[in-house]
Amino acid sequence: MTRVLLADDETMMRAGVRAILGAAPDIEVVAEAADGREALDLALRHRPDVCLLDVRMPHLDGLGAAAELAKALPGTAVVMLTTFSEDEYIAGALGSGAAGFLLKSGDPRELIAGVRAVAEGGACLSPSVARRVISHLGDGQLGRGAAARARIAELTGREREVLGLVGAGLSNAEIGRRLFLVExxxxxxxxAILARLGVKNRVQAAILAYEAGLVPAS
Structure with a gap:
C-alpha cells in the first residue's frame, strides 16, 4: 500500500484529490495538511511514501516544504500538484528535489499513475510540463550536451545504461526487468549514479541523461 500525505490550502481541492486517490486500491491518504509547515510536521509523524504538495500555501509554500522534506525524509518522494505551470515553478520544483510536477487540470489517471511511479522510485511530469522542459533543453542543446557527456564520462557502462532508462522514465522495477537485474x-x-553526478533526484538525473543523449528512442 502506497501511503500519501496531501497538502493543499483549499479544502475542496483536498477532498477532490482524496476522492481520486481513493479509487486506487493500492493508495491510501494517511494525512492532510492545509499549509506547508503543517505538512512537514505530519510527514515527520506519518513518514508517508509520497507527499503531494500544492505550490502556493500559507506559512511555508510547497517549494520550501519540498526542500525541507528532501533533507528530513529523503526516502519520501515529493510531487508538486498545482494549477500553475509557469517556468519558475517548474524550475523551482525540480531544483527543490521534487520527483514530479503535476497539474490540477490534468487527467485524474495521471495523478494515480504519478503517485505510483514516484513510489516505485520513478519520476512524473504532466505531459504539458514535460514538453516545456524538453523545449528548454533544446535551446543551446549542443553546449549543454557536451557538458552533460563530460559529467557522465566517469560512469561505468552499466551505470550509463541505467541512467538512460531513468531518463526514459522507467521505475526501478521496470529497469530491473529490462536489464535482468533484481530491483x-x-x-x-x-x-550511486545520483551521488557521483551530484544531482538531487531522478528528475534531475533524467534531464542530464536527455542532454547527454542517453535516453533510448521511443
Whole structure:
C-alpha cells in the first residue's frame, strides 16, 4: 500500500484529490495538511511514501516544504500538484528535489499513475510540463550536451545504461526487468549514479541523461 500525505490550502481541492486517490486500491491518504509547515510536521509523524504538495500555501509554500522534506525524509518522494505551470515553478520544483510536477487540470489517471511511479522510485511530469522542459533543453542543446557527456564520462557502462532508462522514465522495477537485474541492485545503481553526478533526484538525473543523449528512442 502506497501511503500519501496531501497538502493543499483549499479544502475542496483536498477532498477532490482524496476522492481520486481513493479509487486506487493500492493508495491510501494517511494525512492532510492545509499549509506547508503543517505538512512537514505530519510527514515527520506519518513518514508517508509520497507527499503531494500544492505550490502556493500559507506559512511555508510547497517549494520550501519540498526542500525541507528532501533533507528530513529523503526516502519520501515529493510531487508538486498545482494549477500553475509557469517556468519558475517548474524550475523551482525540480531544483527543490521534487520527483514530479503535476497539474490540477490534468487527467485524474495521471495523478494515480504519478503517485505510483514516484513510489516505485520513478519520476512524473504532466505531459504539458514535460514538453516545456524538453523545449528548454533544446535551446543551446549542443553546449549543454557536451557538458552533460563530460559529467557522465566517469560512469561505468552499466551505470550509463541505467541512467538512460531513468531518463526514459522507467521505475526501478521496470529497469530491473529490462536489464535482468533484481530491483535492489537497480536501486543501488541509481543511488550511486545520483551521488557521483551530484544531482538531487531522478528528475534531475533524467534531464542530464536527455542532454547527454542517453535516453533510448521511443
Amino acid at each position: 535492489g541492485t537497480v536501486k543501488a545503481y541509481v543511488s
